Structure formats: structure tokens, C-alpha cells
Amino acid sequence: MAQLLRASTWGLFPWRSYCSQKAKGGVCVNLMQMDQILELNLEDFSVVVEPGVTRKALNTHLRDSGLWFPVDPGADASLCGMAATAASGTNAVRYGTMRENVLNLEVVLPDGRLLHTAGPGRHFRKSAAGYNLTGLFVGSEGTLGLITATTLRLHPAPEATVAATCAFPSVQAAVDSTVHILQAAVPVARIEFLDEVMMDACNRYSKLNCSVAPTLFLEFHGSQQALEEQLQRTEEIVQQNGASDFSWAKEAEERSQLWAARHNAWYAALALRPGCKGYSTDVCVPISRLPEIVVQTKEDLNASGLKGSIVGHVGDGNFHCILLVNPDDAEELGRVKAFAEQLGRRALALHGTCTGEHGIGLGKRQLLQEEVGAVGVETMRQLKAVLDPRGLMNPGKVL
Amino acid sequence: MAQLLRASTWGLFPWRSYCSQKAKGGVCVNLMQMDQILELNLEDFSVVVEPGVTRKALNTHLRDSGLWFPVDPGADASLCGMAATAASGTNAVRYGTMRENVLNLEVVLPDGRLLHTAGPGRHFRKSAAGYNLTGLFVGSEGTLGLITATTLRLHPAPEATVAATCAFPSVQAAVDSTVHILQAAVPVARIEFLDEVMMDACNRYSKLNCSVAPTLFLEFHGSQQALEEQLQRTEEIVQQNGASDFSWAKEAEERSQLWAARHNAWYAALALRPGCKGYSTDVCVPISRLPEIVVQTKEDLNASGLKGSIVGHVGDGNFHCILLVNPDDAEELGRVKAFAEQLGRRALALHGTCTGEHGIGLGKRQLLQEEVGAVGVETMRQLKAVLDPRGLMNPGKVL
Numbered sequence: 053m054a055q056l057l058r059a060s061t062w063g064l065f066p067w068r069s070y071c072s073q074k075a076k077g078g079v080c081v082n083l084m085q086m087d088q089i090l091e092l093n094l095e096d097f098s099v100v101v102e103p104g105v106t107r108k109a110l111n112t113h114l115r116d117s118g119l120w121f122p123v124d125p126g127a128d129a130s131l132c133g134m135a136a137t138a139a140s141g142t143n144a145v146r147y148g149t150m151r152e153n154v155l156n157l158e159v160v161l162p163d164g165r166l167l168h169t170a171g172p173g174r175h176f177r178k179s180a181a182g183y184n185l186t187g188l189f190v191g192s193e194g195t196l197g198l199i200t201a202t203t204l205r206l207h208p209a210p211e212a213t214v215a216a217t218c219a220f221p222s223v224q225a226a227v228d229s230t231v232h233i234l235q236a237a238v239p240v241a242r243i244e245f246l247d248e249v250m251m252d253a254c255n256r257y258s259k260l261n262c263s264v265a266p267t268l269f270l271e272f273h274g275s276q277q278a279l280e281e282q283l284q285r286t287e288e289i290v291q292q293n294g295a296s297d298f299s300w301a302k303e304a305e306e307r308s309q310l311w312a313a314r315h316n317a318w319y320a321a322l323a324l325r326p327g328c329k330g331y332s333t334d335v336c337v338p339i340s341r342l343p344e345i346v347v348q349t350k351e352d353l354n355a356s357g358l359k360g361s362i363v364g365h366v367g368d369g370n371f372h373c374i375l376l377v378n379p380d381d382a383e384e385l386g387r388v389k390a391f392a393e394q395l396g397r398r399a400l401a402l403h404g405t406c407t408g409e410h411g412i413g414l415g416k417r418q419l420l421q422e423e424v425g426a427v428g429v430e431t432m433r434q435l436k437a438v439l440d441p442r443g444l445m446n447p448g449k450v451l
Numbered sequence: 452m453a454q455l456l457r458a459s460t461w462g463l464f465p466w467r468s469y470c471s472q473k474a475k476g477g478v479c480v481n482l483m484q485m486d487q488i489l490e491l492n493l494e495d496f497s498v499v500v501e502p503g504v505t506r507k508a509l510n511t512h513l514r515d516s517g518l519w520f521p522v523d524p525g526a527d528a529s530l531c532g533m534a535a536t537a538a539s540g541t542n543a544v545r546y547g548t549m550r551e552n553v554l555n556l557e558v559v560l561p562d563g564r565l566l567h568t569a570g571p572g573r574h575f576r577k578s579a580a581g582y583n584l585t586g587l588f589v590g591s592e593g594t595l596g597l598i599t600a601t602t603l604r605l606h607p608a609p610e611a612t613v614a615a616t617c618a619f620p621s622v623q624a625a626v627d628s629t630v631h632i633l634q635a636a637v638p639v640a641r642i643e644f645l646d647e648v649m650m651d652a653c654n655r656y657s658k659l660n661c662s663v664a665p666t667l668f669l670e671f672h673g674s675q676q677a678l679e680e681q682l683q684r685t686e687e688i689v690q691q692n693g694a695s696d697f698s699w700a701k702e703a704e705e706r707s708q709l710w711a712a713r714h715n716a717w718y719a720a721l722a723l724r725p726g727c728k729g730y731s732t733d734v735c736v737p738i739s740r741l742p743e744i745v746v747q748t749k750e751d752l753n754a755s756g757l758k759g760s761i762v763g764h765v766g767d768g769n770f771h772c773i774l775l776v777n778p779d780d781a782e783e784l785g786r787v788k789a790f791a792e793q794l795g796r797r798a799l800a801l802h803g804t805c806t807g808e809h810g811i812g813l814g815k816r817q818l819l820q821e822e823v824g825a826v827g828v829e830t831m832r833q834l835k836a837v838l839d840p841r842g843l844m845n846p847g848k849v850l
Contacts, residue, residue, distance in 0.1 A: 093737060093739065095630055095737075095738060095739035096737035096738055096739050096768075097633070097738075098737070118634060137579065138579045138583075139579075140577055140579075144577060148551070149577050151577070151583065151586070152547070152551055161826070161830075165826050166826060167826045167827060167830055168823070168824060168826075168827065169827070170804075170823070171799075171804075171822045171823040171824055171827060172824055173802050174802050174803070174804065174822070175737055175802055176735045176736060176737055176767075176768055176802070176803050176804050176807070177735065177737075177738070177767045177768055177769075178539055178543060178548050178550075178735060178767050178769065178807055178808065179735060179804035179806065179807060180536065180537045180538075180539075180590050180733075180804075180806045180807065180808050180809060180810045180811070181804050181805060181806050181810075181811060181815070181818075181819055181822050181823065182590075182811055182819050182822075182823060182827075182828075182831050182849055182850070183587060183590070183591055183831045183834055183835075183849075184537075184550065184586045184587060184589065184590055185823075185827065185830060185831070187550070187583045187586030187587065188582060188583060188586065188587055188834075190583065191579050191581075191582070191583055192582055207636075208633070208634055208635065208636035210636065211636070231494055234496070234607070235517060235607055236607065237606075237607035237609065237610070237673075239638070274636075275680060275684075277676075277680050278677055278680060281674060281676050281677060285674075334579075336575045336576065336577060336578060337575060338492060338494075338495035338497070338574055338575055338576075339494060339495055339496075339576070340492065340494035340495050368576045368577050369575055369576055370576075370577065400570075403572050403573050403574055403575070404573070404575050405569075405570075405573065405575050405578035405579075405580050406580060407578065407579045407580050408575070408577055408578060408579060409577065409579050410579060411579045411580075412579070412580060412581055416580070419580075420580055420581050423570045423573070423580050423581075424567070424569070424570040424580065424581060424584075425567060425570055425571055427560070427564050427565060427566045427567075428566060428567065428568070428570060428581075428584065429581075431560075431566055431584060431838070432581050432582045432584070434837045434838065435582055435587075435834065435837070436582075437837070438833045438834070438836070438837040439830070439833065450581055450582075451581070
């Protein structure tokens, strides 16, 4: 639970989890004081961290090493919590999610035994030794055991970084640009979509001065020379797709402002309707289906009378609709939940998933069944039953 | 079994598997005639293939699409077999192994039910929906079910490609160069090590004219401009490490000759001692430990009186010692097996794995226990028991 609380600053997830836990009289285990970086292997590009070590704390520790850990869900989450929830975020399009960046886990199993998913002390790049236990525990949302240490893969820190924004005449044009950039093998580090409502909110909240239009925020990592080429190719592609207000931010301060604005999108959205809470959807679809689902979602939003904005990791096909809800208005909360469920089903109909990175928790258990089918859910239940036969770990979640 | 036979052209693995299967009176299911490419989603960078589709057949099909599938174990293996065995090979340093490139699997479970590990028809880039069943079945070596279709992630075909070779004064210098190239974030596509015995064998077998010395074979993918920079950086690094006989191969024919030689290393090694069979080891260690284990392995080889050469995916820390053995000489076969086991234990002592990509099969079951520990093996056994309670699938393998 502690892991989930640290890693889950999105939406109502921690609040819902916490309420359910309380209602059932469960125990929360707080691992935040286990906050040591246990081992750093610079030549091997790996590090072992305890649950209290956050993403920012690790990157501060790595500052002068030439390496960094790129998975960035926005919040300064616990890295073990990020492993438990298969977190991803803005850099996943280039560096992968936690699934690709966890090399080993130390897990306390429900019966108290200590499991090292890849074997004690191991931190190789690849292996074909038996079942992929690491992969099974990443994203298991605390339902199979308590993660007490995580071995992570590190990456070389980029020599140089450039960020950019560009505005588009339509959602379709922004997403088409994304597909073309990926097809051209431009190794873009971040490619984030914000709809015009979200841009307007970010302009107000973070004092930006961007066009109020469907917008891409991009970031490129590489050598100076490689960046020049990436920028040039990207500029050609977005201009072919009708982009305007194209601007680069090469200075660290300007870039920081831009990504702070992106990371504060949640709070910017909340500020659109003071006193309200946010409720975030999290579908992910094959990228070719992204324009239609975003356009349809915007139409549904207008029809529903709900207030919401859209922001997303468009390079992965994953986007969030941040809905604003008065927590004292049960009728409105019902409409928000119905909207989110309808959006989840729409993503499933387009061969997508109901959750790209936030997880199932309590709220998406029905959608999980529709997503993976009866045999998939039965298989997951078999795994849960054999690894946690008494149902002790994060009970009621996921399945 | 059919999958394993197609995917496992290394070493004695298929032979041993087959003998064991025969002795137990099992059934082999041949899926080679299921050879359709079921679905190609160019915009989504994904494809669905049946078990009879091989790596080369898929890439031939993709030839004019601008996309390709990069995982390349050398042999023209079945892609579903490659999923079953978590294959990797020469491109893994840049594009990952099968673990990172399988998006979904269709699996016939032991009781005949059909499982879609990510849900029927789904081919998204990422998901946090429940347990990672895809990850569990990739590399399960046919012990949990029969894979009848695999959804793969495709990559943009590189605009241009350059290969290179360079000779080094020592193993240490070759591996140091590898670490420095990775640290400099040069996105090298292939970086392969061949010791002087292997180089000599390749010179003879594939009519190359390379120095008989520890050698790196490299390949770079990118735009013309990006390649120039990658080449320049790499050249600086290898020269700082004392490389000589540095040569680039930009023409397709010259490159093909080089990689054909690398892929034929197995046969080149066999030709060193006509009439013998090959036995391949497969350890993988943290890259910082690679020089010491390679140097020690060469000393052990000399001391053992066995004939063997070394070739490896040095960017992943994975190398193969190809030992030549007279199959009619039981004493020599015993020495070969003892050597391989000792090498496996040496890798384990250096925080490595006994198998980077060939799998456990029958021969490495004891080493698997030492690698993942008692709790790890018990957990794997629990998974096997719950998913295949009657022990029908590839019995006796892995656990």
C-alpha cells in the first residue's frame, strides 16, 4: 500500500484504495524509511534501491555519474512503487516503461519467504533462465508480495537536450505527425499531446504563452549534431502536417518551465474548476486508432456536460482525460464514472487497453475481464491463488 | 517441441531434447504448416504471425514496408519458437530481445483452452492491466502451453547501415571499448566479440582476411548523417583502446559477407576439427565482469586440453564458448560438460546467468536452482503446477 500511495498521485486511485483498505480493516505497511541506494554499478548501468528511494532522489544521486534513470511518471514516486504499478510516463516512447527497466526485485512473499525474482544479487542485461518472475511481479499492484528492493537499468545521460512545442489545426494532424516521426525513426525522447482545453489551462496555471490549440510537446536527447538532425526532420514532418507556432527551447531553464507545465497539467486542470477533484482516465490504443478515439472522446465530453481536458503520451497511444468532479455531487460522480467506463470500452473495441499505466486497482476490475477475456482472468486468478492462497496481499485489488 | 526444434539450432540442445522426449514416449506437435502472417498493422508497428513463419520470411514480407523485425539469433528460426525460448542474438543491444518485442501471444493451454496473453486481438504498445501473462509465457520453453500465434513489435527499417571490424591487442581492450561505446550513448545496433581462435576459424571458413586477434564486429543503423557521427565517435573510442586494422564496410555486399561470416561462426568452429560436434555454452554476466570471465575461460580452455573458440554478444555481456567434441568419446564429452558447468558456476559467482539466450532445457536445471535460489525455483514450480497440473507440456524441461 505504501508503495501504491507513493506511486499513485494520479486520479482518485490512492484515495479509493485507502478507503477500501480501511473498510476491510487491513494493514498498511509503510516502507518509506527503507530509503537506501544499496548498490550502484556504473559500468554495468544498474542500481539497487529500497522502497523509500524516489525517482528524483535517485537522479540527484546519479547527477555526476553520466547516467540517469529515465522513467518519469511526473510525480516524484517511489521507484519500488513504480515497479509495483508498472509506471511509465513521458519518456517511455524512447526508454520504455518499468517493464523494460526493472532487472530484479526483492519481494517478501505472503508467507514471509524472501524471493529474488532473478536470483540474489543478479543484475545482468538479459537471461533465458526459467520463468520471468521479474516480469510477473512488475505491475502486480502489491497483490503478490511486498517489494523491498528493485534493481534498475540505468541509461547514459543525454549529452544535450532540446524541447519543442508546436500547435496543430486538428487532433488528427498532431497524431499523424507523431506516427510520421516514429516511422522516420527519429529517436524522440518525449512526445506529449495536449488538447486545446489543456493548453488553455496550462497557459493560465503555468504562465505559458502557447496557442490554444491541439499541441505537441516534444523532447530530443543526443549529441549536438544528432539533435540538429532530429530537429530538422521533425520540423519538416510537423510542417507537412500544418503545424504552426513551432518553437524550440534549448536552454535548460526554458525546458524546465515547459516540462514543469506538462507535469503540472493535473493541477492546471483542477484550477479550471476550483473546489473540484480530478478523475483521470488512462486508455491506450494502437496509435493508428488514436485520432478517432480522441475526437470521439471530445464529442462525448461536450455531450455529457462534464468539464475535462486531454493530455497524453501520444507516442505510446496512451492518453488521459482529466475530468473535474464535485466530490459532494453523487450524480455528477456517477456521470464521471459512466463516462470513464464508456471510454474504457471504446478503447477495448479499438484493440486497446483500459489502462496504459495507472493499473486496475478496484475501479477497472470489470474492464480487465472484458479486456483479457475469461481465460485470461482465470489464468491471473490461478496465479494469485497459488502465490497468495490466503488473499493477504492488497486484497480485493485487480482481480 | 516443434517450436523448440526450429528455434534451437545451437549446440546439442535439440538433440538432447529429442532423445529425452523419445525415451518418455511423448508427443511432438509440428506447427510448421501454420505459416500465415495473420495481420500486419503498419501504422501501429505490429504484426501477428503463426508458428510456421520464420524470421527471414517475415522480413521478406516486410521488405517494401519501411519496417522490419530486428531480433536475430542467426538461424532462420520460427518467430513463435523464438518467443517460446526468449531468443535474442546480435541486434539485442539496440532493439532488445524477444522479451521486449512480443506484444501478445495466442496459447493453447494444457487443458485445451485458448489464452490470449494480452487479450484477444490486442496490440498496444504498453499496458498496466493485470498480471503480465505475455512476459510469463515468453521464455517458458514450451512448458506452459503451445504458442499458436505471436504479435510482434516492428521497428522502422534503418535508412542506412554501416558495418565495421576492428582488432584489439587484448580481450580487455575489446571489452573496455564496448563499455565506452555504450557509455557514450552511441546507439550501436550490433557489437560482437570474436576471440583469436574464432577469427582464425572465420578467416578460413568464410574467406575473410581479418587479423587473428580479439576482434569486434560492429553495425550501426541510422541516417547517413547520424552514421557519420556514430562512426567517428566509435573510431575515437576504439583507437584510444589500442585497436588496429579498423575497417568499415558500407556496401551491402561487403556487410553481408561479414555478417554471414559471423552467423557461420558455428560452422567455422566445427570445421576446425572435422567429424566433431559442437557444444555451446551461453553465460551472460554484468558487462564489467566480462573481461575477467573471458580471460579466465581461455585459460581454463588451454588447461583442459579441449578445443574451443569464443564468440559473443558483448554489448549484453553474453558470450558463447563453442567446444568441439568427438561424440563417440564419452570421456571427452564428460570433460566438455564439466567445463560448461564450471563456466556456468563462474558466471553465477559474478552475478551473471547460466543462460543468456539458449534456455535451461534439460542440461541447466541444476544451474537454474543455483542461479535463482530455492525460493525462486519453488515459485517457478508453483506456477508450472498450477498452469500444467498434469505435467503434459514439454515434461521434464526447465524445472
